[in-house]
Amino acid sequence: MQIKLETISGIRAQIYHLPNRPPFMMAADIAAAYGTTTKRVNEAVKRNPNRFPERYAFRLTIVEEEQRWSQNAATSAGKRTDLEPLVFTHGGANMLSGVLRSEIADEMAVAINDAFTLMEAETLAELTFLLQKVSADARFRKPVRGRIVEAVNEGWTFDMLKETVTLSQPKLVRAIKDCIGLGLIKAAPEGTPLDLATSALDHRQMAMFTHG
Numbered sequence: 387m388q389i390k391l392e393t394i395s396g397i398r399a400q401i402y403h404l405p406n407r408p409p410f411m412m413a414a415d416i417a418a419a420y421g422t423t424t425k426r427v428n429e430a431v432k433r434n435p436n437r438f439p440e441r442y443a444f445r446l447t448i449v450e451e452e453q454r455w456s457q458n459a460a461t462s463a464g465k466r467t468d469l470e471p472l473v474f475t476h477g478g479a480n481m482l483s484g485v486l487r488s489e490i491a492d493e494m495a496v497a498i499n500d501a502f503t504l505m506e507a508e509t510l511a512e513l514t515f516l517l518q519k520v521s522a523d524a525r526f527r528k529p530v531r532g533r534i535v536e537a538v539n540e541g542w543t544f545d546m547l548k549e550t551v552t553l554s555q556p557k558l559v560r561a562i563k564d565c566i567g568l569g570l571i572k573a574a575p576e577g578t579p580l581d582l583a584t585s586a587l588d589h590r591q592m593a594m595f596t597h598g
Contacts, residue, residue, distance in 0.1 A: 397501035442478030476502040
């Protein structure tokens, strides 16, 4: 069985996001996908409460339903927002396919699972990117001594360190000297210019550059 990409894409568009709620699909949308009615879906949940804990199926509050429709302003005209509709998370959608037990439900369950998985992968990728950006921003905002310590701990070369600061090369060497003098690092990053180090350091600290 092969699910068309446009089917997965269409289902992906029916997965909603609200604050403090896991991604979910409306019971009506899942019923349509599974070739049944919303009434039958609701009855299936009522008959099998142990299979549908709140992390699988829950009802939106009236406020949440209003928020959901506000995200779809182009299609929300005339829609009721005074109801508390039943919705299904990824796990709930999978569980429902087993409860309904129909050929089309089995087929569409694969597409719905793929759509949720695709959405979760996209969300994870976005989160990873944001975390990396925050980490990079924080690193570039660190005082120069903090960057020097980080550079030494991570094995950066002098040139790599220089890319993360706005100091001139002589001032950066001087800052490295200060870090050594304060005991923040034991040796300078590899590749620290010896000619600049010589003018910036005393003989005792010079050994830490040449043997770092």
